[in-house]
Amino acid sequence: MLEKITRRLIPASPLGLLVLIFAMVPVITNSPYKLNVASHILVWGLFAVSFNMLWGITGMLSFGQALYYGLGAYSVGLMVDYMGSAWFLPALAAGLLMAFLLSFLLGLLVIRVGGVYFTMLTLAFAQLAWQITFKWYDFTGGDDGIQGIIPPGILQNRIVYYYFVLLLVFISIWTLKRMAYSPFGMILRCIQQNPERIRFLGRRVRRNQLRIYMISSFFAALAGGMMAGVDSSIHTDMLLWTTSGEAILMSVLGGISQFFGPFFGAAVFILLEDNIGAVTEYWPLIIGSVMLFMVIIFPKGIVGEALSLKVRFGKTDTGRSS
Amino acid sequence: MSNRPILLSGKENSMDTSFFFTQLISGLTIATLLFLVASGLTLIFGVGNVFNFAHGSFYMLGAYFGYQFSAVWGSNFFLTLVMTGICAGLIGMVVEFLFLRRIYGRANEGGFQILLTYCLILIIDDLVKLIWGAEYKSLARPAGFDGAVQLGDIFIPAYNLLIIGVGLMAVILAWLILSRTRAGRVARAAAVDREIVGVLGVNVPMTMTMVFGIATALGGMAGTLAAPMRTVTPGAGIEVIIDSLIVVVIGGMGNFWGAWLGAILIGEVVAFGVAFVPKWATLFSFLILVIVLVFKPEGLFSARRTR
Amino acid sequence: MTPILQITSLKKSFGGLHVTSDVSFAVMPGEISAIIGPNGAGKTTLFNQITGRFRPDGGSIMFDGHEIIGKSPQQIVALGIGRAFQIASIFPDETVLNNIRVACLSKLSQTRKYLHPVEHFQQATENAHAVLESLGLDQQAHRMAFELAHGDQKLLDIGIALALRPRLLLLDEPTAGMSPEERLHTKELILKLWKDFDLSLVFIEHDMDMVFGIAQTVRVLQQGTLLADDTPEKIRANKQVITAYLGEEF
Numbered sequence: 084m085l086e087k088i089t090r091r092l093i094p095a096s097p098l099g100l101l102v103l104i105f106a107m108v109p110v111i112t113n114s115p116y117k118l119n120v121a122s123h124i125l126v127w128g129l130f131a132v133s134f135n136m137l138w139g140i141t142g143m144l145s146f147g148q149a150l151y152y153g154l155g156a157y158s159v160g161l162m163v164d165y166m167g168s169a170w171f172l173p174a175l176a177a178g179l180l181m182a183f184l185l186s187f188l189l190g191l192l193v194i195r196v197g198g199v200y201f202t203m204l205t206l207a208f209a210q211l212a213w214q215i216t217f218k219w220y221d222f223t224g225g226d227d228g229i230q231g232i233i234p235p236g237i238l239q240n241r242i243v244y245y246y247f248v249l250l251l252v253f254i255s256i257w258t259l260k261r262m263a264y265s266p267f268g269m270i271l272r273c274i275q276q277n278p279e280r281i282r283f284l285g286r287r288v289r290r291n292q293l294r295i296y297m298i299s300s301f302f303a304a305l306a307g308g309m310m311a312g313v314d315s316s317i318h319t320d321m322l323l324w325t326t327s328g329e330a331i332l333m334s335v336l337g338g339i340s341q342f343f344g345p346f347f348g349a350a351v352f353i354l355l356e357d358n359i360g361a362v363t364e365y366w367p368l369i370i371g372s373v374m375l376f377m378v379i380i381f382p383k384g385i386v387g388e389a390l391s392l393k394v395r396f397g398k399t400d401t402g403r404s405s
Numbered sequence: 406m407s408n409r410p411i412l413l414s415g416k417e418n419s420m421d422t423s424f425f426f427t428q429l430i431s432g433l434t435i436a437t438l439l440f441l442v443a444s445g446l447t448l449i450f451g452v453g454n455v456f457n458f459a460h461g462s463f464y465m466l467g468a469y470f471g472y473q474f475s476a477v478w479g480s481n482f483f484l485t486l487v488m489t490g491i492c493a494g495l496i497g498m499v500v501e502f503l504f505l506r507r508i509y510g511r512a513n514e515g516g517f518q519i520l521l522t523y524c525l526i527l528i529i530d531d532l533v534k535l536i537w538g539a540e541y542k543s544l545a546r547p548a549g550f551d552g553a554v555q556l557g558d559i560f561i562p563a564y565n566l567l568i569i570g571v572g573l574m575a576v577i578l579a580w581l582i583l584s585r586t587r588a589g590r591v592a593r594a595a596a597v598d599r600e601i602v603g604v605l606g607v608n609v610p611m612t613m614t615m616v617f618g619i620a621t622a623l624g625g626m627a628g629t630l631a632a633p634m635r636t637v638t639p640g641a642g643i644e645v646i647i648d649s650l651i652v653v654v655i656g657g658m659g660n661f662w663g664a665w666l667g668a669i670l671i672g673e674v675v676a677f678g679v680a681f682v683p684k685w686a687t688l689f690s691f692l693i694l695v696i697v698l699v700f701k702p703e704g705l706f707s708a709r710r711t712r
Numbered sequence: 713m714t715p716i717l718q719i720t721s722l723k724k725s726f727g728g729l730h731v732t733s734d735v736s737f738a739v740m741p742g743e744i745s746a747i748i749g750p751n752g753a754g755k756t757t758l759f760n761q762i763t764g765r766f767r768p769d770g771g772s773i774m775f776d777g778h779e780i781i782g783k784s785p786q787q788i789v790a791l792g793i794g795r796a797f798q799i800a801s802i803f804p805d806e807t808v809l810n811n812i813r814v815a816c817l818s819k820l821s822q823t824r825k826y827l828h829p830v831e832h833f834q835q836a837t838e839n840a841h842a843v844l845e846s847l848g849l850d851q852q853a854h855r856m857a858f859e860l861a862h863g864d865q866k867l868l869d870i871g872i873a874l875a876l877r878p879r880l881l882l883l884d885e886p887t888a889g890m891s892p893e894e895r896l897h898t899k900e901l902i903l904k905l906w907k908d909f910d911l912s913l914v915f916i917e918h919d920m921d922m923v924f925g926i927a928q929t930v931r932v933l934q935q936g937t938l939l940a941d942d943t944p945e946k947i948r949a950n951k952q953v954i955t956a957y958l959g960e961e962f
Contacts, residue, residue, distance in 0.1 A: 144516045192695065196702045199456045199515050200658075203650050204698065210647050211691045218684055264829045266817045269806070273814055276803045283763065283801075284818045284876065285789040324643060328523055335520060365535060371527025378521050379507050 097343055098260065102253050109242045118245055120357055122313045124350045125252045126306050131333040131345035132256055133302035138331070139339030140263060141295050142275030143194075146327050147205030150189075150212050151182045151300040153322030155307030157216065160229045160317030168235040175308040182304030183297060190296040194289055206324055213322040228318030232311050248309050255302050256346070262298070263342050271295055332374050338384025347386050423559045428676045434565045434634075436672025437572030441627035442645055443652040443664040444579065445620030451659025452592050453613045455505060456515070458522035460649065461642030462529040463493050463621040467628025468637045469533055472542045482547030486571070486629050493625020498618040500525060505617075506610065526642060533639045542637040544629075568630050575623060576665070582619070583661070592616050651694045657704020666706055714777060716741040716880055716912045717762070722771035724754075724761060724936075731757045732768065733936040739880070744906050744913045746923040749933035750956060755916045756798060758933070759882050763795050764788040775880070794878025798885045798916075800865040802872065804858035808849055811857050811868055812840040815875035843875045846908060847901065863894040867901070874909060883915035887922060895919055899926060924948070932956065 108121045130152060137143045158178030162170045193204045216223045223229075238244045262268050270291055274281050278288045311317050320326065329352070330345075337348025352370070360366045381388050446460045470489040474480045480488070504525070508517045545551075546564045553560040583589035591612050628641075635641075652671050656663025671690050678686030697705055715738035724732040731754040739745060747755050760766045762773055764785040773780050780788055803811050816836040817823050831837065844850040847867045852860065857868060866886060873881060886902060887895045899922045906913045906926075917923050923930060923944070930947045932939040934956045940947055947953055 138516065142513070142516075144519060146519070192699065196698060199450075199519070200654065200698075200702065202515075202519055203456070203654070204694075207647055207650060207691065207694060210643075211688070214687060258827070261827045261829070265827060266814075266823045266825045266830055266833065269810060269814050269817070269830055270823050273803045273806065276805055277801060280801045280803065280872065282785045283789055283795060284815055284872070285786045286818055286823060287786060331520065331523070365531050367527040368531035368535065371524045371531065375504065375521065375524040375528065378517055378524065379504065382511070382517065 098253070098257060101256075101343075101346070102249065105249050106246070109245060115241055118241060119313065120353065122245055122248055123310075124353050125248050126310045126313060127330070127333065127349040127353060128346040129252045129255050129309075130303055130306040131330045131337070131349045132259055132342070133299045133306070134330040135334045135339055135342075135345040136259060136263065136271075136295055137299045139334065139341075139344070140268065140275065141271040141292060143292060143296065144202045144331075145205040145296070145299075146202050146324065146331070147207075147209030148300065148303045148330055149322050149324065149326035150205075150209040151186060151303040152307035152310075152326060152330075153209075153212065153216070153319075154178055154182050154185065155304030155309075156311045156317045156321045157223065157307075158304075159308045159311040160232050161223065163232045163311075164229045168233050168239075171232075171235045171238070171312065175305070178304050178308045179301055182300050186297045186300035187293070190293045194292050194296060206327070209322065209327060210324055213319060213324070216322055217319050223319070226319055228316055228320075230316040232315045232317065234312045238312070244312055248313065251305065251309060255305060259298075259302065260342055267291070267294075332370065335374065335382075335384055336377060338387030338390075340383060341386045341390065344384050344386040348384060351385065424680075426559050427561070428680050429673070430561050430565055430569075432673035432676030433669070434568050434672070435675055436668040436670075437569050438627050438631050439648060439652050439672055440665050440668035441572055441575060441630070442624045443649040443656070443668055444576070444661060445623045446646075446649050447653045447656065447659055447661060447664045448592075448620045449617055450653070451661070452616045455518055455617075456522075457617075457620070458519050458646065459500075459525040459529065459642075460522075460621070460624055461644070461646035462526050463497060463624040464628040464631075464645045465533065465639065465642040466496065466529065467493050467625030468544075468632040468641065469537055469542075469628075470625065471629030471632045472537070472544050472637050475547075476542070476544050486626055489629045490622040490626040493628075494618040494622030497621025498614050500621075501614050501617040506614075530639050530642060539639060544632040544637060546633040564633060568634075571626075571630060575626060579619065579623065580661075588612065588615060648690065651690050654694060654702075655697050655705055657706055660704055660706060663704050663706035667704075713740060715739055715774075716776060717914075718772075718774040719762075720772045720774075722758075722761065722773065723769045724757060724766065725769055730936045732761065735771070735933070735936070735938045737931055737938060737941050739912055739914060741879075741912050742910070743928055744903075744911075744926060745915075745929035745931065746927035747914060747916045747931045747933060748918070748920075748923055749939075752935070753933040754936040755933050756884055759795060759884055759916070762788075762882065763793060789876060789878075792877075792879040793882065794873035794876050794880070795882045796866070796870040796873050796884060796886060798888060800862070800869040802857050802865055802868050804856070806857055807854050808844065808857055808860065808868060809837075809840055809853040812843050812871050812875050813837060815872045816840045816843075819876050840875065843871050846874075846905060847871050863890045863898070866890070867898070870902075870905075874905065877909075878911065880912045880914070881909075883913070885916050885918065887917065887919050895922065898922075902926065 105121060105125060109118060112118065130148070134145070134148050137145050137148075155175070155178040158181060159171060159174040162174035162177065189208060193201055193208070196204065217225055219225065233239055234244055238247055270281065270286060274288055274291060281288055307321060310321070333348040333352045334345035335348065336352055337346065338344030355370070356366055359369055363369070377384070383391060442460060442464050446457060449455050449457050449460075467489045470492050471485055474485040474488055475482055504521055505518065508514060508521060511517060547567075550563045550567050552563050554563050554566060583593060592615075648671065652664055652667040655670065656665070656667030671693070674689045674693065675686055678689045717739040719738070720736050722732050722735040723730070735758065747758070749755055757766065761768045762780075764780070764783055764787070768781055775788075775791055775793060778791070780791065783791075803814070806814070810830070813830065813836055814823075816839040817830070817833060819839075820833075820836055822833055822836060825833070841850060841853065844853055847870065849864060849867060849871065852864070857865065860868060866888070870883060870886060883902070887898050890898060902913070902915070903926050905911065915922075927944060929941065930944050931941045932947065932953050939956060940950050940953050942950070
């Protein structure tokens, strides 16, 4: 019985380790600031991992996932602001549902074009949402954003909310990991490598692309919704193309060919931003230069390059790592 | 540089000919600026299969260079225009040579191109802030062009005519280069088949760099031209890229003249849209984008691709 | 006996170029046959039309008595036509086993499983190993497909098609790019697969050893038209065919 439990835990052990580390944070530190940073890593980690299901696995570079992230955040923010804290969780669920539906409709439209068109279109639609939100001051607060979004009940406590986020992020990443290693995940990877052959296998390419687009967007919205409670505020920047861009940078930094690469990238990115941002206001210049360097010299990302080194100097087999 | 289109106040805000004509000119002005940027974008894509996401940043650089040369160093506006074109072109060539070339032929090339140009946006936009500061700058119209030209009942700002005129000249020049010179022919051939052109002994990489330079030069000049009408700020780049993207998609990726027609369409739609529903005018361009993508994704003016 | 594949008056043009001109022939169930012809004769285009990649301009293609023109590649695969490609069409960044396994999972309609790891699907895994064994690739099951030798990649391509249990298998130049030893090995392998998997098999080839060694029927295409459709001996003696191949060795 114990063996069965441990055997089922072991494949998930990178994830288990992750959860353990993050669970210890409130124990190790009293600083609410550090707790906030850890929360940011968790939420962005989920956002980046969900994004990478689209890019690293399926080969679909969406530059507009901020649309769903923002949708999740604004769903929570607006409902709580207008109707009170009790609506926090229902708002989160509503955001997920809206993201699911919107990604279905949008997906139908943009997936048919593929390639760089797909990327730019997702960008364009996300920008459209940003513009509308920005200009609709009366409803959304525009550039001011909305502050004072307090989660209900015991979730008001920062530490309880932190564990709430940790739980949701754990379940989400666990689910996404199962998907990545499932037959569905394999079809997605094969679609990236040779879509023509997939057709000659009897499978539909676009239909599967639509499925993963909807799934990825669903979790992006979850991340956004949780973030509204982490910072107790929402802002139009959450819909801005730079938010989509950061998820992409985090993924590349960590490594798009490894499942946990983006999560690791998110952690490094946020910690870098936290430390460098304290010293200079020219963070974009620095991260832009770092990422330029990465893209040209180390395209596999930190985790990817590390694994390559391990393969070259160690005896691991080159088994599929994502 | 805020990209709000310039609403020319007609003498009466009603649907009479003077109003119509003023909006028409306004639209053409916007269209010219859009085309200068979009043509470069579509050129780079057509010849090199590269989508220069950072193209808007060259537009923005053009505005800042214009500010620096004219407003700060007091150079003559037309000289400034030429110089910003050259500077933007040179920077573009350096960027292509140093960075973009390294990822040609890589797996996932398209994605990494976008990523790389995205990094450039971050770098260039911040550098601009570093060098010039984040406050809005302004650039005056050149002497002699700050008034209006009168045609009967209609007053047309002289500067708008200048923009349209310069834009036209730049386009004709670009067209001449593309169709009459050997380099231009090579570029067009490379747009059709990069490999064969290489086999024929032509230096394809050099051609690519040159095309990139011409494209960014045009974009930079657009920025300088636009500067006196709008304030000069960082962050203008991304709005321009979205607008240019819409124009390029409507006209067809790689279709030089399609971009021209697309620019005119969007320019007029935005000009008239702003006259009637100023706050939401930009939505119209998105609407057109969606319609084009649903019914003819290869562009309104391109031959239908055989699927 | 009704033909398993009946092609009638098939036509296809690209622009002004007639790539398929009034081609008609019938493939009998269980037959192993070859299609030969000079380069540019339209052989691969023919396969493309049968498998639904291109739509013919005219004529009919009947598989098992049903018209298949207008059907999607997915539908045609489901009906039982399998295909290997001239340039090996595989999944380079997957393991050899996974290349076949994805086909087996697809056959078992298990590709829409989201939450169980691929290894959990024993039937598909067993089937995949079985296919690999019959191709002699099982030893390399855990290597990445891009690491395989070119010849093995071609075999893997065939394996992916086989895993779908087709009744009619179309092979496009299976020995292209192989060394003489590999060709011999592949020729025997294809013969064995034909028998073991109970297939009707049509292959395009330039290797005449293979064509005259194992084909029961040989069809000759030239510039889109069917020149001859006969037994290997008669084809050898056919003057038109010899002229078409002037300079090619028999």
